[in-house]
Amino acid sequence: MFAIELQAVSPHGQCRRAYEIQVDQDLFSQLVVTIDFGVIGARGQHQVHLVADIAEARAVVRRALRRRLTAPRRIGVPYRVVACHDPEC
Secondary structure, eight states, X not given: OEEEEEEEEXXXXXXXXXXXXXXXXXXXXXXXXXXXXXXTXXXXXXXXXXXXXXXXXXXXXXXXXXXXXXXXXXXXSOOEEEEEEOTTO
16 A cells, blocks of 8 residues: 655765555455664564554554654664655655
8 A cells, every 4th residue: 555665874884774664454454554674784673563544554654754754863864765655646
């Protein structure tokens, strides 16, 4: 249904982070928000959120993206959108 991929890469290469959010349905038509993050090229962490409806899925995605907006202050490099798939656009 929806997927966005973000990366934060510093010009000197000290920071190389990837962040991906996907919203999909599982086999039982339950909405699932999956968040994968970590260092680019390494195995990262994986979070799965089962949500009741699209409004709750949007809230989970907004909360995750809002946190990514603070990256320049926290890690010194902003995240940039690498890929985005939204069939509603």
